[in-house]
Amino acid sequence: MKEVFEKIKAEYGVEIEDENDMTNAWKLVETLKDRGWVVYIITARGREQVDAWHPNYGSLYAQFGEIPHFTNVMEGICVTALHIRELEKNGTL
Numbered sequence: 001m002k003e004v005f006e007k008i009k010a011e012y013g014v015e016i017e018d019e020n021d022m023t024n025a026w027k028l029v030e031t032l033k034d035r036g037w038v039v040y041i042i043t044a045r046g047r048e049q050v051d052a053w054h055p056n057y058g059s060l061y062a063q064f065g066e067i068p069h070f071t072n073v074m075e076g077i078c079v080t081a082l083h084i085r086e087l088e089k090n091g092t093l
Helices: 002-012 022-034 073-089
Strands: 038-044 047-054
Touching: 002 022, 002 073, 022 038, 022 073, 038 073, 047 073
Parallel strands: none
Antiparallel strands: 038 047
16 A cells, blocks of 8 residues: 555545554545535445545546456555546546
């Protein structure tokens, strides 16, 4: 996860210290919200899911028939944010 946290800091300027740093992970969710994204976080026993939806794009994962499962919510938030950043860089959004 350290590599993911480094990418988040480089792309978003949000420094996440470790997998328990939900305060800063939530700052990342708020940043995505400010960019027009709705972030869905679903947790249940054996299921950690994060997805995002944008009015100009649709669902980040579901439109491709994917059900995103992550090891934990932190991983889901970070990986989803990095996918969104790639869409922005590629001019998709």
